[in-house]
Amino acid sequence: MNEAPSYLSPTGHEIVFLLLGVVAVGAALLVVTTRQVVHAALWLVVCLGALAGCYLVLTAEFVAWVQVLIYVGAVVVLLLFGIMLTRAPIGRSADLNSGNRVVAAVVALATAVVLVTVVADGFRHAYVDLSPAGPVKQGTAEAVGAAVFRYWVLPFEALSVLLLAALIGAIVLSRTDIRGR
């Protein structure tokens, strides 16, 4: 692409994004380390909200609000619902981490190192101009809607079938008065 400016003079977008990213990563860390199940879900909310902010910075406005609507509004509520149905206790539970923890940490760290290395190597010079003077905004509802229904209709329909299947599956799984016979 065009000439990438130095990393040492971040633009406003970058600063905001970095702040949001730090929040997201920190919240994600808390999600996987906190000793309270419900706190994990709430930290997940924070993380997802921060991510939505990241999307906003990246001009993906529509996706950002979908993220808030679906994830924060529905998914996390569902998660909390599940947590409560499975009798999560208030306060710390000592056994939220399995014995696999060290292995998991090693694997995750290795993944992070490898991916960061590879990615940093590959996209060091990639740059996109997000300033209003830059390329046209792409993430408006109009643009996304047009894209979905112009080019992505078939996957969209397939997705609706998938959703239906998931709906029926969830109902069948969770109802106890249906007996397979």
Place this chain on the structure above:
Amino acid sequence: MAEVLDLVLRLVLILAVFLVLPLIVGQTEHKVMAHMQSRLGPMYAGGFHGWAQLIADGVKFMQKEDVVPAAADRRIFSIAPAVALVPYLVVLAVIPIGPGLVGTDLNVGLFFVLAVMGVGVLGSIMAGWSSGNKFSVLGGMRSAAQLVSYELPLVLAASSVAMAAGTLSLPGIVEAWEWWWLPWQAIGLAVFFIAGLAELRRPPFDMPIAESEIIMGPMTEYTGIRFALFLLAEYAGIVVLSALTTVLFLGGWQGPLLPGPVWTLIKVFALAFVVIWVRVSYPRLREDQLQKLAWLGLVPLALLQLAITGVVKVALA
């Protein structure tokens, strides 16, 4: 500088509206409910028919001791009221009162509103869970179930309007509104309003706080200012719901003779009155009835409305 001033002004205005309107609605509820029950309601505070009752209540709430149960999860318990309240405040920022009289005109305003309102229920779930009280947890779970169920018809009904207007921007929708949308979107109006009531957990959809069985649901353990915040959230919710319904289905500021903002307020208060009226008139729905209403009643109706909207839209085009 002017921009900043403008922004500040708008925010202050919104904050004022946010603080004032719920109080008015609350007072209205006190009085209207009393009279509907052949009572007088508050009569003393402030002198004339107890007009300052809610202020007095507020003072009282602030004076009360802030009790946190020993078994509670303190942090979550503390922030839950804020989580319940703030989304409504945020939503108010995008609701237009008159032509150009809007906190900020978002491109995807409707979406924003729905998304942010969905966050509000988190507060009630958090409160319910963190109280360390079985009734509260029950209430929280009922809240969650209710929210998940009613979110769908709410969004569907709203999307019907968006479809009709061809925009997600709230001022845009109001501008596109014509009087004949009333019959056209009547089903959507009903569905949206009822689902909104359910999202607010107002009677008759107050299963989550049903005081006769689970005392006050998520709010059982709350006292003082935090409880007041919950109450405020409820009334703010009424305002937001009424305002949204007005903007989406009733044409917002459109109306003859009177200036736009006045029309908006009139419609908002009329709807708020309906909210109160419904509360007084109907008994609480049972949990299964509640779910049945959502899935067997509102969702099909909303889909029907969508279909109607689509057909008419295509026919007009």
Place this chain on the structure above:
Amino acid sequence: MHILYPVVVSVLLFSIGIYGVLARRNTILVLMSVELMLNAVNLNLIAFNVWLEDRLLGGQVLSLFVIVIAAAELGVGLAIVLAVFRNRRTVDLDRLRDLSEPEPEHEGRGDGAAAKEGVGR
């Protein structure tokens, strides 16, 4: 904006998600970690969509799809978790070990585990 920023954030989120999936005992927490991983992918998709100025908006549309699929996945996943909880009274992954081979030689341990499970059921 440097694409490296969102990409690195995404990588970190993904790794954290991996850690959560591997290290958490509670099945619901594992599901949350999976959500983290999905979101990392979403961030990537959007970042590259913006960078490549995709005319079809493939990145954003795909991330929308991912969100929807995540919701569906979570619905089914939670249903499974609840079914497991109903049957076993636990959602600890460590204790859902029907995949393992019973240990024939160490009868004592096997019996203990079986007894525990029996109580669970």
Place this chain on the structure above:
Amino acid sequence: MIVVAALAVLLPFLGAVGGLLGPRSVRWAAWVAVVPAAVSAVLAAWLAIGRARVSGTLTLIETGSLPISVGLDVTELSALTGVLATVVALAVQVYSVGYMRYERRYRSYSAFISLFTSAMLLVVYAADLIVLYVGWEIMGLCSYLLIGHWWEDRANSRAAVKAFLVTRLGDVGFLFGIFVLGFGAGSFRIDDIITRFPEMSPATLTVGTLLLLAGVAGKSAQAPLHTWLPDAMAGPTPISALIHAATMVAAGIFVVARLFPVFAAAPGTLTVLGAMAALGMLGAALAALAQDDLKRVLAYSTISQLAIMAGALAARDADAAIFHLLTHGAFKALLFLCAGLVIHRVATNLMSGMGGLRRVMPITFATMTVGFAALMGLPPASGFFSKDAALAAMGEAARGGVLNTIFYGTALLTVAVTGAYATRAWLRTFFGPPAVTADDHHTGEGPATMLWPVVVLAVPALLLGFAVLTPPHLGTAVLSVALSLLGAGVVYAVWRRDRVRDPARLLGPLRVPFERAFYVDTVYSTLFVRPVWALARLVVRTDDTVVDGAVRGSGRTAQGMSGLLRFAQNGNAQVYVSGLLAGLLVIVIGAVVLG
């Protein structure tokens, strides 16, 4: 005519099937046993009288390389042998009706005899070596079954097993010999082999015939493999008659005679055969001299007589061998049946328990005297002529070499010893004081069904020599008769001195080794059986510890290893996924670093 031959073979077989599957009554079994044997005998006689060579192929079995033709080929030799077999079989069947009347398992017994007869006829009439081998093996089976008829006695079943195994040992060689000859000639047909043997290399011929010889030695109880036969006396006496006279032992000689052109082309084989014969005839005769058991005397005499036939064959005179085979079949059957009568009478096999029977059993005495005379080769009994022919042939051959001369001398010595043991048995059985008080109900002769066959058999035993109108060779005849009488005289002289005591005492210290048949069994036992036992134990132990140990050890090792692996398979999906991701990482790193 081929149908007649086929019928002759099949009828006893059907009789065997009928006897085994038919009603349980003894009468029915007897008729089913006797009638097919009789019809078969008539048919065989008809074939023999016809003198025409009958041959035919019933079917052809394609094996891929050499076809097996299931066919019958009745040559002159076959016809005569067939008559012998059927007649002896008929006699035995009839005799058995009386002998085995009160036997519980008479049905299976008679059926096996029928089967035996059928198998023998199949051997005799076979046009193909494979078909012959089938009959050969069936005979082995039947001999096992019949010898072990009274299997309740452990000795009997051991004897049966011994007979089976020893003959089996020979049969292996026999089968391979068949293969060698068959592949050498490109056909299993006997005619083809006989006509094509000149095409074969001498080595092939020698090897093939030697291998065949192993089988022959097994079946005909020749020198190294003879040990089964004395033990086979454990079976019922009629069976001994059948086996030793007409069928099984005859089969070996018959096969050599049948394939004689081939054997004749392999001089090495004939030399071996001669050595075997010389060893067998004298050894067996000496052993017979020392036996106390009447049947064993006869058994060893059979070995000895068969060795004489083999000697004749080795002397390249097949006709003499077959002649002696026929006469021997007749008189040996007679002898056995008479011995059966005697045993029936005195209820013991031991000659020490007999004596003085000539007055009690005159018919038996007469017929058995005829038999012994034939055995000794006294004129005019049939044995005289046939033995004379054989000795003449050997004498003829003796001129050709030192070895053959030794064989001839041995044969002459054997004749003398034969006379001695025959006389000894005769005297000890029928003369002298009656050793045992007779049983009440066994006074006199046996039943008619037993007597008649004896009487009938006595006729050919006495007169068969005249049927072959070859004049005796005077020299050898005189010599042999003289030797025979010399032996007999010595025995008689000894016996005269003390009628009660065994004339075998004459042998002095040699008696025990003679009685034990020169410890051949013991030698075998030490040479083969013990090492084999030891080997077997070793093998068993090896199997137990090494082979099974390896198998078990591999199982145990696998279990142990899987125990290690089981730590990974702990059912925790997270551990699995961890491993998966770690592996993926390694691959990615590898791809990045290397690619």
Place this chain on the structure above:
Amino acid sequence: MCDMMRNVARIPGEGLAKGLAVTLRHMVNKSVTQQYPEVQPELPPRSRGVIALVEENCTVCMLCARECPDWCIYIDSHKETLPAPEGGRPRARNVLDRFAIDFSLCMYCGICIEVCPFDALFWSPEFEYAEHDILDLLHEKERLGSWVETVPPPPAHEVGAEPPKEIAAAERPARPSTGKTAEARPRRTEPADRTPGPAAESAPPREAGAAGEERPRRMAARDVRAIRPPGALPKKPEPEGAPPEEAEPRKPEAPESGTGGEEPPKSAARPERPGPEERPRRMTSANIRAIRPPGALPKKPEPKEPEPEEPESAEPESRRPEAQRPENGRGDEPPERPGSPDSGDSTS
């Protein structure tokens, strides 16, 4: 047919609409709320507000304390020996030291009042005696005595029934009772009920005089209750006797307003309440005093009924039961029998 039509014509949601209509109608209609502190509630007769004690009538028989299911009545007493009048034997009598009811325990069953053989306990409709401290709900005998002022007269007998003789006795002039207690007492608000318009009642005068004026009305009802209106204390009124002039002028008024009381619509609407409602309190208290002896001493004192107005005669009468007690036997008499005040003896 009609039913069918009705069924067919039923619109879905009709019931919901009806519900809305009902609430809307109620909202438009006038409320029926009583503004209580301003507008006093109109209590029915025999309202159980608080228990009043006529100390003079109490013989310390302990029946009430024993019968009380809650054990909320506390009685202390001691014996006094009276010198014998007219040269008789000196008599021992019980003197009440303490009589207290704990209203935080009381469940207002009224059993104590029912069992009191000497008409010492009465129901008063007074209910505004709430306290900040629950301990203050323990009413000592002074407080209990002060409630006597508020005890209404009994309701009238049925029409045509023979008027109880107490009424007749009440016609006689009574001795003034304690005006002081009446003033100290909390003012009554009943008159508001009686006055025609509720709006006019809303702010009744709080002066003692007005209260005094209203009180007699309720007292008047006591006439009908007939048997035992407790009244002035026999001895104390005289030392206290300062305020008679207050009571005196009212006496004539009360009958006037009672007889000519045409104006209260509600009292008119309730025919069971006779006119004498308006009778001044003082008079009724005189009545009480007049009636007391017959209630206390069923049979024997009756011939002396006319006299009891004399304070002097009160003493002998009060003594008389004690004098009789030995004759009546030892104190195991059943309490129902009015003429056996023996229990006080046994307890004291």
